[in-house]
Amino acid sequence: MxxxxxxxxxxxxxxxxxxxxxxxxxxxxxxxxxxxxxxxxAVVRDFTLENYREVLTPTYLTIIVRTLLIASSxxxxxxxxxxxxxxxMARVVPRRWRGVAVALVLVPLWASYLVKAYAWRAMVxxxxxxxxxxxxxxxYGLAAVxxxxxxxxxxxxxxxxxxxxxxxxxxxxxxxxxLGAGAWTTFRRVVLPAVKPSIAAGTIFTFSLSLGDYIxxxxxxxxxxxxxxxxxxxxxxxxxxxxxxxxxxxxIMVVYLLAVRRTGALDNL
Amino acid sequence: xxxxxxxxxxWWAFGTLVLAFVYVPLAVIAINSFNQDKTFGWxxxxxxxxWWSLAFDAPGPREAFLTSVKAGLGATxxxxxxxxxxxxxxxxxxxxxxxxxxxxxxxxIALPGIVTGLALQSVISGFLTPVLGIPAxxxxxxxxxxxxxxxxVFNNATARxxxxxxxxxxxxxxLGAGAWMTFRRVTLPLLSPSLxxxxxxxxGLSFDEIVVTTFTAxxxxxxxxxxxxxxxxxPNQAPVVNVVAVVLVLVSILPxxxxxxxxGGDAAGVPDASP
Numbered sequence: 001m002x003x004x005x006x007x008x009x010x011x012x013x014x015x016x017x018x019x020x021x022x023x024x025x026x027x028x029x030x031x032x033x034x035x036x037x038x039x040x041x042a043v044v045r046d047f048t049l050e051n052y053r054e055v056l057t058p059t060y061l062t063i064i065v066r067t068l069l070i071a072s073s074x075x076x077x078x079x080x081x082x083x084x085x086x087x088x089m090a091r092v093v094p095r096r097w098r099g100v101a102v103a104l105v106l107v108p109l110w111a112s113y114l115v116k117a118y119a120w121r122a123m124v125x126x127x128x129x130x131x132x133x134x135x136x137x138x139x140y141g142l143a144a145v146x147x148x149x150x151x152x153x154x155x156x157x158x159x160x161x162x163x164x165x166x167x168x169x170x171x172x173x174x175x176x177x178x179l180g181a182g183a184w185t186t187f188r189r190v191v192l193p194a195v196k197p198s199i200a201a202g203t204i205f206t207f208s209l210s211l212g213d214y215i216x217x218x219x220x221x222x223x224x225x226x227x228x229x230x231x232x233x234x235x236x237x238x239x240x241x242x243x244x245x246x247x248x249x250x251x252i253m254v255v256y257l258l259a260v261r262r263t264g265a266l267d268n269l
Numbered sequence: 270x271x272x273x274x275x276x277x278x279x280w281w282a283f284g285t286l287v288l289a290f291v292y293v294p295l296a297v298i299a300i301n302s303f304n305q306d307k308t309f310g311w312x313x314x315x316x317x318x319x320w321w322s323l324a325f326d327a328p329g330p331r332e333a334f335l336t337s338v339k340a341g342l343g344a345t346x347x348x349x350x351x352x353x354x355x356x357x358x359x360x361x362x363x364x365x366x367x368x369x370x371x372x373x374x375x376x377x378i379a380l381p382g383i384v385t386g387l388a389l390q391s392v393i394s395g396f397l398t399p400v401l402g403i404p405a406x407x408x409x410x411x412x413x414x415x416x417x418x419x420x421x422v423f424n425n426a427t428a429r430x431x432x433x434x435x436x437x438x439x440x441x442x443x444l445g446a447g448a449w450m451t452f453r454r455v456t457l458p459l460l461s462p463s464l465x466x467x468x469x470x471x472x473g474l475s476f477d478e479i480v481v482t483t484f485t486a487x488x489x490x491x492x493x494x495x496x497x498x499x500x501x502x503x504p505n506q507a508p509v510v511n512v513v514a515v516v517l518v519l520v521s522i523l524p525x526x527x528x529x530x531x532x533g534g535d536a537a538g539v540p541d542a543s544p
Contacts, residue, residue, distance in 0.1 A: 004362070004364070005358050005362035005363075005364045006358075006362075006448075008354075009354050009355075009357055009358040009362070010354070010355070010358045010364075010370075012350070012351060012354060013351040013352070013354050013355040013358075013419065014355075014370065016347075016351055016415075016416075016419075017373050017374065017416070017419070018373075020389075020392075020412055020415075020416055021373075021376070021377055021385075021388075021416050022373070023392070024385075024388035024389050024391065024392045025380075025384070025385075025388045027388060027391050027392055027395065028384070028387055028388040028391050031391055043395070081287060081290075084283060085283070085284060085287045088280050088281075088283060088284040088287075089284075092277065092280045092281070092284070093284070101284075103529075104288060104291075105288075105291065107522060107525075107526075108291050108292070108295065110473055110521055110522050110525040111295060111477075111518040111521060111522055112477035112494065112514070112517045112518050112521050113477060113479065114477065114479050114494045114497055114498060114514075114517070115295075115298060115477075115497070115514040115515075115517055115518050116294065116295070118298065118497070118501060118510070118514055119294035119295055119297060119298045119514075120294055121501075122294070122297050122298060122301060122311075123293075123294055123297065127308075127311065128311055129293075129297055129311045131311075132311040132312060133311070151290065151291075151294065154291070204379075208379065208380075208381060209381075211381055212380075212381020212382055212383045212384065212480070213383075214383060214480075215479055215480060215498070219501065228381075228383050231383055231387065232383070232483075235387065235390070235484075239391065242387060243387060243391070246381075246383060246384045246387050246388075247384075249381050249383070249384060250380055250381070250384055253379075253380065253381065257379075
């Protein structure tokens with residue numbers, strides 16, 4: 001069946017992706033080097049590095065570092081919750097209930113992202129659920145953002161880790177135990193190395209999604225500023241600067257992808 | 270590994286806690302849509318269905334719902350055709366630049382949605398509207414959604430094509446059928462369940478998308494998620510927002526549930542689909 005590909009098969013989808021997507025992306029990367037007419041707000045096609053220079057001022061560096069901090073905390077929290085939960089699904093839940101356990105994590109993934117972020121507003125708001133049940137709430141702000149994003153992206157971590165654990169042969173665990181290793185040693189020396197690529201694959205989602213988020217931040221973050229919210233604010237007034245900020249998030253993501261590629265994470269997507 | 274009784278109890282307690290973390294916030298929204306108290310303090314003060322009837326009579330959510338349905342159908346139709354063509358080309362043929370094409374399909378969901386949105390918006394305001402006279406609206410929403418829905422259809426169809434193998438298509442060719450005949454009588458019927466599943470997932474994805482939509486929808490055509498977002502910070506709209514939120518969850522989960530049933534539980538929609 002390895003014949004020459006008919007042009008008709010590729011032409012339409014390729015044209016679409018090249019024009020509607022790559023073309024648009026190229027345009028935004030180019031826009032980051034343009035200027036804005038301060039009077040009309042229109043984009044002027046004069047080459048400048050001013051937008052990137054402004055990105056590197058303390059104001060915006062703080063915002064970038066804060067965004068990275070949020071993305072990292074969310075990623076770590078997702079790992080801490082997802083690894084034990086995936087283990088619970090793969091090894092503790094009886095085989096015939098495993099499908100149900102997986103579905104229970106999977107279904108909320110498809111429930112509207114917006115509604116899930118909104119739901120956390122009802123949780124953390126003054127006199128909301130957290131305050132009336134636990135007597136305290138973090139309120140709108142950084143903590144609420146980390147909590148909400150962890151909640152939103154948790155399934156993206158659970159699923160690859162579960163798939164990784166499911167592939168791990170029970171005999172390896174038995175061999176480790178027979179050789180006298182305790183539960184902790186077996187986890188550290190056998191389980192963890194085996195699921196490392198799956199964890200890395202999950203972090204691509206938790207990290208990238210946290211990096212670009214502005215909806216959840218605006219819903220539960222109060223006045224908190226992150227990369228996404230600054231892109232949105234500059235979008236109508238100063239498109240070239242917004243484009244520069246957007247390009248920064250793409251660059252961070254590319255660096256991250258290159259870093260995790262060594263772990264074999266990309267084959268686990 | 271042997272697990273002691275005590276450890277077993279601890280594991281189940283942990284599993285239950287995680288599931289509670291996942292489901293309690295969603296349950297709170299559902300309960301709040303019947304909450305009598307307009308500020309939604311917890312616990313609810315009384316039960317009422319008035320918000321539901323209020324939401325059904327409000328013109329805003331109804332129009333937004335219709336826009337979302339139209340956008341979902343349009344984007345799904347486009348993604349279905351383009352995704353199916355691409356999966357056939359990549360799964361059945363070898364050609365120069367195949368890896369690059371594969372990467373290109375995944376790119377719209379791998380990059381932060383805000384960048385995709387910004388990029389599409391600059392094309393709309395810089396080219397579509399001034400040069401072609403197409404304003405931001407339903408059409409641009411569909412174009413944006415189709416771009417990231419292609420990958421869902423593509424993934425489902427590709428997985429199916431790989432499992433199918435090529436022996437049946439080869440048999441059809443041996444029996445004298447041409448390429449078109451083989452496609453119509455052998456490949457397409459075998460592929461169609463996965464295409465339906467992919468289409469349902471694409472619809473679900475399009476229906477609750479907000480990040481890219483923020484940039485591609487004009488002011489006059491809010492989708493349901495945009496409508497919710499625009500009314501989120503208006504206290505007097507809160508009761509209606511709760512109801513619309515519950516509807517949004519139900520409408521976006523239903524197609525996924527159907528897709529899972531159709532494909533015997535292996536619809537490859539996850540975790541490839543990001544908002």
